[in-house]
Amino acid sequence: MDPIEAELVESELSPPEFATQWQRLLHSRGMIFTVLFLATGALGLPILWRSPVFRRGEKLLWSAIVVIYTALLLWIVLLIVRSVVRDVIETLQL
Numbered sequence: 001m002d003p004i005e006a007e008l009v010e011s012e013l014s015p016p017e018f019a020t021q022w023q024r025l026l027h028s029r030g031m032i033f034t035v036l037f038l039a040t041g042a043l044g045l046p047i048l049w050r051s052p053v054f055r056r057g058e059k060l061l062w063s064a065i066v067v068i069y070t071a072l073l074l075w076i077v078l079l080i081v082r083s084v085v086r087d088v089i090e091t092l093q094l
Contacts, residue, residue, distance in 0.1 A: 027053050036062070041070035 025031055032051055035044040045066060049059055 027051055029053055036066050037069065041073065042067055 026047075032044075032048055032053070035047055045063055048054065048062055048066070051059075054062065
């Protein structure tokens with residue numbers, strides 16, 4: 001086999017600079033709220049608790065809000081499923 005020639009190319013951002021940009025994005029309040037309310041609900045609570053941008057009291061408050069929000073969404077889904085199942089059962093009994 002012939003040897004492969006390769007050229008080492010550097011990124012525009014050095015690794016520490018790239019990591020810093022990601023950390024800033026991941027620890028921004030907007031990104032954390034997006035994850036909590038639009039993506040994962042209560043599954044995003046570890047992200048909230050590991051974030052250095054919230055104080056302990058804020059974390060407790062937002063945790064309670066997210067748990068209530070998630071429970072409300074699950075309750076709404078349950079109501080919709082019950083309604084659909086009831087309609088299906090009524091339709092099949094014709």
